[in-house]
Amino acid sequence: MKNKDVVSLSDQELVDKIKEAKEGLSKSTLNHAISPVEKPSAIRIDRRSIARLITEVNKRKHAAANLPAGKAGKTVKASAKK
DSSP states (O other): OOHHHHHTSOHHHHHHHHHHHHHHHHHHHHHHHHSOOSOTHHHHHHHHHHHHHHHHHHHHHHHHTTOOTTOTTOOOOOOOOO
C-alpha cells in the first residue's frame, strides 16, 4: 500500500487495515515457518505496510494534540546534580 493511499483513508479504515494486515502477516509467517513460501519478500512488504499504517495513525494523533510528530511521549531528563 502506497503512502498516498494510506493518507486518504479514514481513521476507522486505518484501524481496520492494521488489524487485517497483522492477521495476514501472522498467517504468512506461520506458513513460512512450516514450509517455505514462494515469495518471502512478501513478508517484508507486509511488515512495511503495517508500519506505514501505524505511522499515519500516530501522525494523526499528534496532529490532534497539536504536537510535532515524533515529540510526543518523550520526557526531558532532569539534570543530575554533581
